[in-house]
Amino acid sequence: MPVSVTMPRLGESVTEGTVTRWLKQEGERVEADEPLLEVSTDKVDTEIPSPAAGVLTRIVVGEDETADVGSELAVIAGDGEDAGESASAPAQQQEAEPEPEPAALDTPSTEKPVEEEAPAPQTAAPAAGGSAEGTAVKMPALGESVTEGTVTRWLKQVGETIEVDEPLLEVSTDKVDTEIPSPVAGTVLEIKVAEDETADVGAELAIIGTPGAAPASAPAESTPAPAAEPKPEPKPKPEPKQEAPAQPAPQPRIESAPAPQVAPASEAKPATPAPSQPAAPAAETVKSNGAGDAGYVTPLVRKLAAEKGVDLSALAGTGVGGRIRKQDVLDAAEKAAAAKAAAAAPAPAAAPAAATSAATKAAPAKAEPSPLRGRTEKLTRIRATIARRMVESLQVSAQLTTVVEVDVTKIANLRNKAKADFQAKHGVKLTFLPFFALATVEALQQHPVVNSSIDVEAGTVTYHGSEHLGIAVDAPKGLVVPVIKEAGDLNLAGLSKRIADLADRTRNNKIGPDEIGGGTFTLTNTGSRGALFDTPIINQPQVGILGLGAVVKRPVIVNDPELGEIIAPRSMVYLALSYDHRIVDGADAARFLGTLKERLEGGHFEADLGL
Structure with a gap:
């Protein structure tokens, strides 16, 4: 009996989904629980498995079309029906074969190719x-x-x-x-x-x-042979x-690459021309399977090549079929660096020329253009996801940003005093970020409206009972936001360890899927790249994100108890809070930033540092 594939409910408030891609086409066989299609909703992108084994007989909803939850997407015919049809077809053929034998000798010969094609899908079925x-x-x-x-x-x-x-x-x-x-x-x-x-x-x-x-x-394959035994043509079947x-x-497809090396080696006895001859075909193989418009390169390899400044079109791959692998890019980058070092080594022959050689080294580095110039390539999945979610965030919420300036001189002094002992004791460096994280968590506990989420359709707002702090990490594959769960239960040392651990595992692709979702508020440290401040976009469904600017020293007017107002060098930082104006008012944002500013400028972290 045919089985109907319906749109599942992918979330409590999800009422519809869009078919982004069919993984099977009409006429293809699918196993039970095998991925059948991809569906995108406003909450999640996921695969829909097949509810039964059989053949996909009809696709009801095409790609890029939207269907309501519970509506029919496709129809799958069961195994029994397929087996019955395939069994009846040979039966009819066997009945038809004896009748036309005296009529015409050409008809059996034309039927033989049909019989030979029929076993092909039967042998493919057991293989699957x-x-x-x-x-x-x-x-x-x-x-x-x-x-x-x-x-x-x-x-x-x-x-x-x-x-x-x-x-x-x-x-x-x-x-x-x-x-x-x-x-x-x-x-x-x-x-x-x-x-x-x-x-x-x-x-x-x-x-x-x-x-x-x-x-x-x-x-x-020998099973169809007995059916055609009386005729002389089954002999080619062996x-x-x-x-x-x-x-x-x-x-083992790797054997296809060494094959051209063996051929020229047997033709020419000298060992020297043998490696030189395969070199040219290898480059041609790479050109067809490697970079640029000639072939496909995985996003992982292409990203690495862009970071290392390696030209993929001029690279010979060692992978299967000449495909460029990650190690090929790393080797090419290492060779290029070694070549530059060798070329620069003879230049500083005398000690006085050291300064000039340093200048000459810097000059070509600035002149070298990025390998991404003039290139068009497909968006990576994570980049496409970031693009979609950022636009959605701006579309669904009313966002604006408030900026305050904070004097963190006391924290800078404490950090300089304690960072050596802190690293020896806890095994991580003491940066400014844990101070901001701790102060943020404490401010969220006092101002829960900034640590909330809003559901306009249900007409509700949820004030979260825990602070799950997201930390934006600039990973090689793109921006990723791992989450420190229950951040309110951690002290300065605990936050420092968790931040370092999550950032390291995120950059090395060791982060787990369950460590990325579930945040209630986010920190983004744009100051680590020298930015004074920015206006970050909220990570939905959160209602706030705090951007941390660079900590810089500059002259500031301060009020000295003895000297009055004086100009002194201070460590200053801008804090930019982007918030959802649907639930957070400007006064709420100002009060939150005021609490944060007071805590940071007070600098009372001696107990956390053991001082």
Whole structure:
């Protein structure tokens, strides 16, 4: 009986969803719980699994179309129906075959190709199920909104044995890096996704089975042979059987790259021309599979190349099929740095020329243009997500920013006095950020309206009972905001450790999906890049975000008890609070910033520092 696929309710207040992509097309087979389509709502982007196994017979809602919760998206025909249709088709063919035999000899010959094409999908079906060739290893969903992952390293190669739950490969997503264990014990028969290639969640990565499982697919093809035994044409069918085992043999695609090296080596006995001849084809392979408009490069590799200043179009890849890998970019950047150092080394021959050589080093660095100039490339998933959420934030809330100036001279003095002992005791550097974080958490406890969220549709506002503090981190892949849960329960040392830990794991792609959501207020330290202040955009559904400017020394008029008003150098910082004017009034924002300013300028953190 056909099964209807309906739009699920992806959130309490979600009433509709938009189909962003169909992972299966009409006529394709899908397994139960296999990802079928991607849906986007105002709360989350996620995959919808198939409720049953069968064939996708009809797509009701196309891509980029919106459907209400509970409405029909597609229809899947069950296994029994497909089996019945496929079983009845051969039966009808067998009944039809004996009748036309005396009528015309051409009709059986024309029917033979049909019979030969029919077994093809039958052999593919067991392969998908893993019963004939082995068990498929699929890309898991590593987080609620994760839809794809990049294979960074295979820990096993084709032909190697592996145990159950033994690490098989490493995968990187926009949220986490992790190892994928093998679901079964056996031998790696096929690797379908090479290193540095990206695959959707649910896509097959490899096939695990026994060494005899590969030829097992050949006997499966022999089943249609008895049906055509009376005729002389089945004899060519054993030939495809020999081609079938030949396909697993080149499955380690790496063999395709060494192949041209063996050929020229056998043609020319000298060892020197052999490496020089493959060099040219390697560059051509990279050009077709690597950078620029010639082929595809994973976002991870392209991002790294942009940071290192490596020109991908001139880079030879060592990956499968000549694909450029992450290590290729790192090696090229290291060689370029070594070449620059070697070129600059002979210049300062004499000691007096040291200053000139330093100047000459700096000059070309400024003149070098960015490799991103003149390039058009696809948005990464995290960049597209940031773009969408920032625009949505401005559209759904009334945002404005209030800025105050704070004298943090006392904190600067305390920090200089205690930072050496603090690092020795706690293992992390004492920066200004933990002071701002602690003062912010204390101010949020006194002004809960800034630590709230509003639901206009329900007509409610929630004043959160805990302070879950988001810390904006400038990671290589883009802006990520990990969250310090229950920040109000931590002291200065605890906040310092958590900030350092989250920032380090975020920049190294070690952060977990559950550590990114659930924040109630956010800090963004734009001053770490020298900015005096900015007007940050609120991270929905929060109602406030505090931007921390650079701490700079400048002359300020201060009131000295003995000398009166004098001009003195002070450590000053601008604090910019962007808030949602739908729930937070200007007076509320001013009171919050006033509490924050008083706490920071008071500088009473001696107890937290053990002074």
